[in-house]
Amino acid sequence: MTDAKAPIAQDFLTIPRKLDVGEKVNLVGLTRPALQEALVAAGTPEKQARMRTNQLWQWVYHWGVRDFALMTNLAKDYRAMLADKFEITLPEIVSRQVSQDGTRKYLVRIAGGHEVETVYIPEEGRGTLCISSQVGCTLTCSFCHTGTQKLVRNLTPSEIVGQIMLARDDLGEWPEQGAPKDETRLLSNIVLMGMGEPLYNFENVRDAMKIAMDGEGIALGRRRITLSTSGVVPEIARTADEIGCLLAVSFHATTDEVRDKLVPINKRWNIEALLDALREYPKATNSERITFEYVMLDGVNDSDDDARRLVKLLDGIPAKVNLIPFNEWPGAPYERSSNNRIRAFATILMQAGYASPIRTPRGEDIMAACGQLKSATERARKSRAQIAAEAGLDHS
Ligand code: SAH
Numbered sequence: 001m002t003d004a005k006a007p008i009a010q011d012f013l014t015i016p017r018k019l020d021v022g023e024k025v026n027l028v029g030l031t032r033p034a035l036q037e038a039l040v041a042a043g044t045p046e047k048q049a050r051m052r053t054n055q056l057w058q059w060v061y062h063w064g065v066r067d068f069a070l071m072t073n074l075a076k077d078y079r080a081m082l083a084d085k086f087e088i089t090l091p092e093i094v095s096r097q098v099s100q101d102g103t104r105k106y107l108v109r110i111a112g113g114h115e116v117e118t119v120y121i122p123e124e125g126r127g128t129l130c131i132s133s134q135v136g137c138t139l140t141c142s143f144c145h146t147g148t149q150k151l152v153r154n155l156t157p158s159e160i161v162g163q164i165m166l167a168r169d170d171l172g173e174w175p176e177q178g179a180p181k182d183e184t185r186l187l188s189n190i191v192l193m194g195m196g197e198p199l200y201n202f203e204n205v206r207d208a209m210k211i212a213m214d215g216e217g218i219a220l221g222r223r224r225i226t227l228s229t230s231g232v233v234p235e236i237a238r239t240a241d242e243i244g245c246l247l248a249v250s251f252h253a254t255t256d257e258v259r260d261k262l263v264p265i266n267k268r269w270n271i272e273a274l275l276d277a278l279r280e281y282p283k284a285t286n287s288e289r290i291t292f293e294y295v296m297l298d299g300v301n302d303s304d305d306d307a308r309r310l311v312k313l314l315d316g317i318p319a320k321v322n323l324i325p326f327n328e329w330p331g332a333p334y335e336r337s338s339n340n341r342i343r344a345f346a347t348i349l350m351q352a353g354y355a356s357p358i359r360t361p362r363g364e365d366i367m368a369a370c371g372q373l374k375s376a377t378e379r380a381r382k383s384r385a386q387i388a389a390e391a392g393l394d395h396s
Pocket residue numbers: 141143144145192193194195196197198228229230249250251293294295324325326327328329370371372
């Protein structure tokens with residue numbers, strides 16, 4: 001086993017791009033230090049840069065303002081300079097579908113004409129936004145629709161944080177000046193469970209989450225953000241150090257033999273290696289339990305023996321298990337376990353002391369449920385050889 005995959009996967013996707021002459025810098029997605037640097041480069045005196053950064057930050061991320069002319073605590077000529085050199089732009093919503101259960105699925109167009117999906121899930125007293133981190137995915141989990149889509153590229157921090165901002169636009173959730181602070185937020189939680197493997201786009205995801213967590217802007221606390229990974233072991237400790245959000249892991253099997261088939265990254269970092277990395281995570285982040293996601297596939301991973309093995313594997317890890325009834329997609333090679341089977345599996349986990357909620361599929365009628373995301377424009381199915389080469393599996 002080598003750690004070679006992680007850096008390779010990130011490097012080949014990095015698209016260094018110089019701005020063309022006259023092209024404006026998008027402020028959305030710049031971290032505070034990067035924003036400050038950009039303002040200085042645009043001629044802001046060093047002494048003022050920090051204050052200007054704060055002011056702009058609040059306009060963009062707290063008030064949701066997109067027009068420099070409205071930033072009334074900045075001098076007029078400074079606003080003109082900003083409008084000349086910078087822009088505040090979000091990816092474009094191409095379409096919005098609303099499910100019978102209120103789930104909203106946005107098809108979002110990003111630079112280069114690529115598309116990703118973002119899903120808003122309203123719940124009692126809260127609302128969760130499921131955001132994408134890549135166009136497609138390099139990994140090829142056999143039950144996942146996104147896994148059949150060719151990876152096109154990593155999203156930039158701007159495109160990741162932009163998904164949160166455009167959902168707030170659509171929900172009408174930017175605060176109004178002078179209005180009392182509304183504590184019940186429509187968009188109160190984020191899950192990085194859309195398209196892509198967030199830990200193969202680590203820096204961009206980290207920077208976007210830092211922006212989302214910043215108390216003077218979108219201000220979603222780190223415990224309101226859950227990052228889901230298929231098990232990119234070397235990046236787990238870094239996630240604890242540099243992001244500190246909650247962690248979910250796509251576990252899905254209790255033997256290496258089955259996990260190799262369902263979540264092929266297991267061939268690189270197997271169950272034991274993954275559990276070792278996870279054991280450290282709650283301590284390192286002083287956070288709650290890790291969520292173990294477990295998709296229920298009829299006759300594949302759903303037996304009582306699986307449930308008992310899972311209990312053994314979880315020993316010593318503060319964990320809860322999220323059982324996900326398999327969501328079907330055209331051509332999927334699996335079927336959903338029966339409700340009785342799922343309940344029997346859950347009972348074994350609960351008797352062993354693990355909370356094990358069964359995830360209610362949301363937005364199925366608009367193909368917005370877990371694992372159903374895939375953009376219509378990127379339907380090319382990879383060849384097996386390509387999948388193996390990209391995932392580096394031929395060397396493991
Ligand atoms: N790439 C990351 C995050 C996105 S997937 C990861 O794999 O963790 C979000 C969750 O949905 C994962 O647990 C994934 O395994 C699960 N999932 C994928 N396809 C699914 C399907 N068809 N039905 C149910 N869950 C699925």
